Amino acid sequence: MHTYTFGQSDEQAMIRDTCARMLRPFESRHQEFERSLAQEGRVPEEFWQAMTEAGLLGAFIPEAYGGTAMGLTAGATACDAMASKGFGHPLYLLTSMDALCIANAGSDAVKDKFLPKIATGEIKMAFAITEANAGTNSFRMTTRAKRAGDHFVLDGEKTFITGIDQSDYVMVIARTRSRDEIKSAGLPKTACLSVFVVDSHAPGVELTPLPMRAIEGARQFTVHFDAVKVPLENLVGEEHAGGAVMFSTLNPERILIAAGACGQTEYLLDRAIDYAGQRVVFGEKPIGAYQAIQHPLADLRIRIEAARGLTYKAAAAYDAKVDAAETGMYANMAKYLSTDLAIDAADRAIQTHGGAGFSEDIGVIGYWERTRLMRTAPISKEMILNYVGEHILGLPRSY
């Protein structure tokens, strides 16, 4: 497929090529790769090493810390390119977001400590914000971090934490003052959150696996923090000012998710085209000649173009440091368009394959759950419509 999108630079084309070349040794073993995601709940380590050698982990890290600082357009291009060949790594997204957060908001000490190791692929990171009673509304979180001499003490519980078992560190958003204290002090609900890098294996960190579906290559956990000691220098940004730090990672996350969804759509479409072009059921013509098969695929092709256009516009806005409100608008819209597109692509790829679409060997059925997850997380489709209604259209808030 031609992957030219409006404004695609030669450099993006090179990044796509780099990813395609990096993936080549894995492509011949695609089924085996997929099986290890499903059975072992993790991506083979050699895939992480290949991503590291290609320099993908350094895209958000300044040169002084061993990265390239090539930015979100580069990172999104990589996500898109990998997904378009049927590959990805959940901890790539998480570690990238954490790196971006540290690079944007961290002190020299926290940058020195973590960024070079992220760039070289030495450490993987998870991200912990969600709590049982604080999902879409993060401000209801209750996990507490209290300063105690030369460290913080972390207590609480986070849930739906992806891949923490594979991670070396986890970025945790916690309260540095309780909700009651904030309320009685008349502070806004966004106040007094703080962001920490926590050793995933520190004493007091306990994991309970969750029986979840849809994220391939990583398991999910409820994470209990019981008097976990966190060194002072692991604070990212100012104490109590973590709300802004946290928000600054949400747009890039949405853009990376959107880019991955565009890539997944391309992958599913390619699979459907291959099958539709070969499969003969009646007479001589392959099923791809039938408009009931062909038109839904043509429609996907049109929408990929639109979704990529918006996704890379959002990435370009972020890289150009356009104000957060405008970047946020594009980021949300891109996530909305791309993830719905990917769901349709999974549905149509399955339908094109007929009964074979449900075979694990064919490998499109797994995308049914994978793509559907993105309508719910990291932000639901409805919350994006709320955002657009309220902030772009200027209509009253419903909730």
Added chain:
Amino acid sequence: MKILVTVKRVPDPETSIKVKPDGTGIVTDNIKWVVNPFDEIGVEEALRIKEKVAGSEVVLVSIGDKVAQEQLRTGLAMGADRAILVLADDLDPLGVARVLAKLVDDEKPDLIIMGKQAIDDDSNAVGQMLAELLGWPQGTFASQIELSDDQKSASVTREVDGGLETLSFPLPGVITADLRLNEPRYASLPGIMKARKKELKEIPVADLGVDVTPRVTITKMEPPPSREAGKIVASVEELVNLLHTEAKVI
């Protein structure tokens, strides 16, 4: 040592090629362009020499349209030091060899590595012509290159009909790369970033004062005849029977 490596912009070998209806060339719309794979092997070999021999410089050369910048940038992202793009319309092999010979006068490299041929027209001629124009020794179809410790001579193992042949000759010389010489690296993101700042000099071919009048013209191009689909047989017996009765080969 200074190594000059050629980088030609060619259609991606995975692209399906269509010949223009009037037979004057191929349809270039919607084609993905890449570095000639044999040249890419040449770049890799030059980079490996550079990694071994301190103070080496790898200079890339392409001849063609301004868009060949993309392929030079790819070579720079792999790790080459700088690049020269000679802006010219399609040249025939002798024209290319003459342009390169002129650049060699200016650049004075110790070694020239190029792909044994470009996968677009498969001429397999420029390396040999260039060596002749320069009066330099040549080692074509190299599957292994070893330099002496003082880098004054090269030993080149060539893939020839019926086996391997090893030649040794003093440098400077011309070596053309065959498929099995190495497995080229790909550009990493840090490589791509560093390539932004590397020199890419453009020279209009007219400025070189070289006679590039074509000796070869393409009169007509046509696609190879399409082959009929094969037949899938159910058993070995049927296969043997068909080979005997239909194909009449056994």
